[in-house]
Amino acid sequence: METANAVQKPIKLLYFAWLRSRIGLAEEEVVLPAEVRDVASLIAWMKGRGPAYAKALENEAVVKVAVNQEFARADHPLRPGDEIALFPPVTGG
Amino acid sequence: METANAVQKPIKLLYFAWLRSRIGLAEEEVVLPAEVRDVASLIAWMKGRGPAYAKALENEAVVKVAVNQEFARADHPLRPGDEIALFPPVTGG
Amino acid sequence: MTVRVQREDFDVGAELEGLTRGNTGIGGVASFLGLVRDMAGGEPIRSMTLEHYPGMTERQLAAIEAEARQRWPLDACLIIHRYGRLEPGDRIVFVATASAHRAAALEACEFLIDWLKTRAPFWKFEETPQGGRWVEAREEDDVAAARWGTRDGEPDGLDP
């Protein structure tokens, strides 16, 4: 099935500002498990990936998410190949 | 008397914009007659000085007056040695 | 705090550089550059000649600049206004206001340029293909300046 194949394709995760420094990475590619279908389930899954992730994401209210360079809400669906960025509220220029 | 002597001292009249071109002068010095005591009587007196003055000053509402470089109202007193400027409403920069 | 009324052109970049040099407490500089437009009232303009009242113009500009400094916390302020014959595209007027905070700089700049464009003691003579004419004072400009509640008609006021 197309969906099953597509899930094997990784997504790209980008981290900015203190999310980057807490996670300790600027970006990574991951293959999402089948149960991760949207932004909310991505965050929930990431918290289980280790203490650095759990700490960085502990206050979800201040974690903003963009999918393919557009701001995305909790119910925004995710697809293989997406570029997903996590960052704190912007502080402007 | 000091007043009588002082009246002999001329005032300086300056004209700007279309008041200048209608009167045909940028500036002049005149000795005011004794009855000219304020801005209103100055304008009335000037209208009698010739057709160019009468024409330039026919619409008093658009003639602004400054005495010693400050905007002055009709009842502003005049003194010998004053610098009195007549000009249309400013059009800004 | 500087006011200059001059025939010569000016260098905007150099002026802005000079305005903030050595003061790292400044967070922003708002500015407005006025240019001669090629049209006025639907007619093409060949030139615009600005006449002013030397001495009084500088006094009035200094007074409005002092008022801006009273109303807003400005670190630096600059007004340059040209006079004489100008052509379309030429710079006429430049206002720059510097402050720790952008709102103060922006508001003060708008206040000053509204005043300058409407109440500064200049008279404009426009040369069109049909001949020359003195520009009449404009109602709409007065509305823009009146927003700021500057004094009107007072003998010692900033406006006739």
Next chain:
Amino acid sequence: MTVRVQREDFDVGAELEGLTRGNTGIGGVASFLGLVRDMAGGEPIRSMTLEHYPGMTERQLAAIEAEARQRWPLDACLIIHRYGRLEPGDRIVFVATASAHRAAALEACEFLIDWLKTRAPFWKFEETPQGGRWVEAREEDDVAAARWGTRDGEPDGLDP
């Protein structure tokens, strides 16, 4: 209509000159230049490092610029935003808006800089004598930007 996100400094005079060159229909150019302040929250600042999201930042800046052009009749518009490590006095951001009429230029400039200073996708890291820290988003800035009624929280909005 130009948006540039760059590490390099820029020349304000040359940018303004280029913005209006050849268009004598422009009556005025409003601009705002943002500089790094030497203090933040009562503490001295040694440097400020701006991080951004390459690609998304340009898209967001282009979107807000398009919105400004929809709201006001602009002849030209320029946004330059730097990233990387900056020191007090350094230029960070420059906005310039040109229009036949000054009100349009002034309002569009204020609209853009309010947005840029609060909602542009940049994150600031400040280096103080006590060490480094990420700057928190500020409430008062949101109030300034909210005045303009830009969309909030929409998935396709200009703001998270």
